[in-house]
């Protein structure tokens with residue numbers, strides 16, 4: 001099973017499958033309606049007949065035709081009717097459903113999708129209400145969550161022992177219930193039970209007390225809740241006493257609030273960058289970044305039509321090339337990649353296609369040639385072109401593209417040398433989220449369709465450059481397509497100096 005939620009390509013298939021199922025369902029409805037129509041006609045006919053007949057039964061049956069018809073009706077016609085009533089019209093629809101069910105997302109997928117939403121909520125610091133009303137930045141369409149949807153999200157968080165998000169989503173559920181939304185799944189009492197427990201689990205006595213008070217308002221006669229409230233009040237009283245003593249003694253109390261793992265400084269920095277709160281370059285440094293026309297030292301293919309090369313960052317040097325690949329070529333690459341999608345271990349879910357070697361498509365050769373012409377590097381030793389499609393919440397956590405010396409096994413396996421450089425082509429625009437961020441230096445590169453970024457992962461000495469640590473931010477709105485080329489050391493012995501120079 002794949003991770004549906006993080007690949008829009010795969011989700012598109014689901015959408016079309018659902019459309020087919022709806023049309024099959026409508027066929028079934030039509031068949032049932034037709035059947036009922038026939039049954040109704042039969043009943044109406046008999047209704048008229050028998051009400052006339054029972055007014056004067058003897059007179060009616062005195063007519064031999066009537067007598068014959070009654071016998072015939074009872075002996076054969078009712079049997080036919082029985083057959084009609086018993087006829088099952090659902091066969092075609094049910095068998096379609098059974099076939100398609102194999103492609104349906106399962107509980108794990110649903111949990112994964114819920115978790116992806118909560119990850120987005122954290123990374124982009126989105127209010128539950130904003131998510132629920134669906135007014136996301138960068139999105140032109142609005143899709144809202146019902147009270148039941150919010151409750152589902154809360155329950156997923158609860159089952160993951162994530163009480164922080166349980167509380168957020170149960171509060172949202174309660175809010176929508178208070179606003180008069182109806183639910184046939186959940187009531188305020190159940191939601192408050194969840195809230196009380198998640199506050200308790202987080203050690204938030206005051207909030208636990210407030211939720212308990214609300215529960216008591218709903219049913220003031222509930223003795224159990226009454227007792228619990230007294231308990232919490234007592235605990236809270238004790239806690240305050242302890243705090244007061246500690247304060248008097250000048251001790252610092254470490255209050256742990258907020259979601260777990262929040263203290264991971266590294267992840268915080270990554271998420272900040274994703275939100276566009278990156279460390280800004282000084283204007284002086286910024287002014288040294290340029291955009292120029294580039295022909296790779298008068299490379300014959302680029303003298304006539306030089307490409308626009310833009311500096312994205314100085315140290316390490318990251319450049320972006322504009323209009324590298326045409327829309328038509330990119331569509332072709334996506335098409336090639338689509339049926340071969342496999343899940344790879346990129347940390348949190350992201351789909352990556354099989355390497356290209358097997359495809360042998362002229363468009364791939366052309367792209368490879370272009371990478372070679374522009375970078376001046378030998379790409380025959382490079383890894384195959386790889387394609388990834390990140391859907392909602394899809395991300396690639398901070399990593400280095402080169403292999404480190406302290407990973408001896410992987411380091412030994414480097415047949416064509418280490419990954420000297422990375423070429424990353426953006427094959428879609430992303431309305432919100434999805435930036436490539438360089439976590440060590442604070443650079444954030446926005447995906448722009450048809451542009452490619454390039455950087456060296458290794459110093460000319462062959463040493464790894466740790467400033468190149470980077471990540472792909474979770475996609476908030478849209479579908480992000482990229483293809484990358486990891487270029488190897490082998491073959492570059494006499495080339496690097498003609499290509500892009502890492503000057504520092």
Ligand SMILES: O=C(O)CCC(=O)C(=O)O
Pocket residue numbers: 396401422424434435436437470471472473482484
């Ligand atoms: O998708 C991105 O923005 C980053 C991809 C990446 O890090 C890679 O392919 O090495």
Ligand SMILES: [Fe+2]
Pocket residue numbers: 399400401422470
């Ligand atoms: Fe990478």
